[in-house]
Amino acid sequence: MNASGMTNLGDLEVFVRVILCGGMSMAARDLGLSPAVVSKRIKRLEERLGTRLLQRTTRQISLTEAGQGFHERVLAVLSGLEEAEAYAAGRSSDVSGTLKISAPTSFGRLHIAPHLKVFMDAHAELSVHLVLSDDFTDIVADGFDLAIRIADLSDSSLVARKLAPVRRILCAAPSYLARHGMPETIEDLKRHACLPAHNHDAWRLEGPEGSLSLRPEGRLITNSSEVIREAVIAGQGIALRSTWDIGPELKAGQLTQVLPAYEGSRNVALSAVYPSRQFLPAKVRLFIDFLAGLYGPVPYWER
Numbered sequence: 001m002n003a004s005g006m007t008n009l010g011d012l013e014v015f016v017r018v019i020l021c022g023g024m025s026m027a028a029r030d031l032g033l034s035p036a037v038v039s040k041r042i043k044r045l046e047e048r049l050g051t052r053l054l055q056r057t058t059r060q061i062s063l064t065e066a067g068q069g070f071h072e073r074v075l076a077v078l079s080g081l082e083e084a085e086a087y088a089a090g091r092s093s094d095v096s097g098t099l100k101i102s103a104p105t106s107f108g109r110l111h112i113a114p115h116l117k118v119f120m121d122a123h124a125e126l127s128v129h130l131v132l133s134d135d136f137t138d139i140v141a142d143g144f145d146l147a148i149r150i151a152d153l154s155d156s157s158l159v160a161r162k163l164a165p166v167r168r169i170l171c172a173a174p175s176y177l178a179r180h181g182m183p184e185t186i187e188d189l190k191r192h193a194c195l196p197a198h199n200h201d202a203w204r205l206e207g208p209e210g211s212l213s214l215r216p217e218g219r220l221i222t223n224s225s226e227v228i229r230e231a232v233i234a235g236q237g238i239a240l241r242s243t244w245d246i247g248p249e250l251k252a253g254q255l256t257q258v259l260p261a262y263e264g265s266r267n268v269a270l271s272a273v274y275p276s277r278q279f280l281p282a283k284v285r286l287f288i289d290f291l292a293g294l295y296g297p298v299p300y301w302e303r
Contacts, residue, residue, distance in 0.1 A: 011045040012074050014038055015053065019071055020275055022140055023061060030143060075276060095283040096125035102139060102147040106225050106245060107270075108132040111301075112148065112291075119290050126283055134199065134225060139275065145284050146274040148291070150242070152267040160271040161288055164295035167243045167302065168264025170205075171255045175235035183238070183259055186212070193237035194218050198225045203240045207262040240264060247301040270295065 014031065018038065021027040028035045046053050053067035063071055103112055108130060120128060131137070131144075139147045153160045176193075183189055186207065194216035197203070203214040220231055225245075232239040233249055238258055249255040272288045274280065294300075 008041075008044070008048075011041045011048075012078065014041045015045055016071070016074055016078060018042065018054070018061065019063065020140060021143075026141065095123055095281075095286060097283060098127045098129055099283045099287060100129040100131070100144050101287070102131050102133060102137045102142075102144045104148065104150055104225075105132040105134050106229070107148065107150060111244060111295075115290075115294055119287065123283075123286065134223075139273065145281065146272050146288065149271050149273055150268065151271070152265065153269070153271055153273065159276060160273045161292070162269045162271050163288075163291050164270040164299040165266075165297070166264070166268045166270050168240055168268065169243065169260070170238055170240055170258040170262060171232060171246060171250070172238045172258050173233055173235040173254065174256055176237060177256060177258075179235075186214075186259060186262060189214065189216065189238065189259075195220055195228050195231055195237045195239040197240065198222055198228050204265040204268075205240075205262045206265055207259075211265065244270075244299065244301045270299075 014027065014033075017031055018024055018027040021030055024038045024042070025035050028038045031038070042054065049070070051066045052064050053070055055062045055064055101112075109132065112130065116128060116130070120126065136149070136151075137144060137147060139145075148163075149160075150166055180192060183192055186205075196216050196218045203216060205212050205214065218237060220228070220236060222228065228239055229241065229245060231237065232241065232246075233254055241255075242264075243250070246255055250257070272291065274284055274288075
């Protein structure tokens with residue numbers, strides 16, 4: 001095929017960005033173009049191909065059957081081009097631009113922030129925009145390259161790569177247990193002061209009788225996981241906490257595991273999530289690989 005018969009590569013990139021962002025207006029903002037220009041380039045691409053790629057309504061866009069197949073093949077082409085450029089330039093680990101990451105507040109502060117210098121020193125042309133929030137952000141709508149999540153993602157529509165297992169245990173301070181005694185059975189929790197999760201989630205546990213769910217009632221209500229952490233260390237009650245969060249306190253004897261036969265659901269894991277497996281920018285892949293190497297199957301907070 002001669003050059004005049006080839007589709008404009010820029011139009012393909014615009015098409016992929018429209019799908020990634022979920023709309024032309026958001027794609028235009030992301031690309032620094034006007035919505036009219038984005039719409040014109042999509043129309044030009046459809047005319048060049050002789051088929052409609054997108055179904056447009058007043059509220060959203062969706063791929064046609066032809067658009068779906070075309071999208072999958074374009075992603076492979078663009079991904080291959082990025083790898084080819086990196087290879088030809090001899091810079092497979094040299095990335096630039098901005099990497100925008102969403103992460104949970106406490107985990108980000110404890111286990112991402114302290115390690116950023118190593119990653120950023122290795123990639124001097126890359127800027128990192130780290131946003132800490134305990135809410136599940138919409139990574140596509142909010143323009144994130146990836147999000148770090150601690151959750152059961154079995155039903156997620158996003159692509160997830162597990163970075164590390166998450167172990168959650170029931171725990172209390174020795175001062176609390178000295179006053180109220182050590183619970184012997186799961187039923188004993190009803191007569192103890194419990195510290196409900198900051199997000200009001202139930203305690204999903206696995207024990208000798210299988211999976212169970214408890215929704216503890218407590219006098220302390222907060223929207224901050226770190227407040228619950230400080231409360232359990234201070235001896236206010238029993239809490240369900242991740243070992244990445246309280247590892248030093250367990251080792252120092254400031255906290256004691258309670259009812260060790262019961263721990264949090266094994267389906268909960270630390271994962272990196274991103275919109276598409278097929279077109280993964282090098283900067284995202286490098287950061288995910290960095291975290292996977294940093295944590296591993298037995299993360300350092302468990303050693």
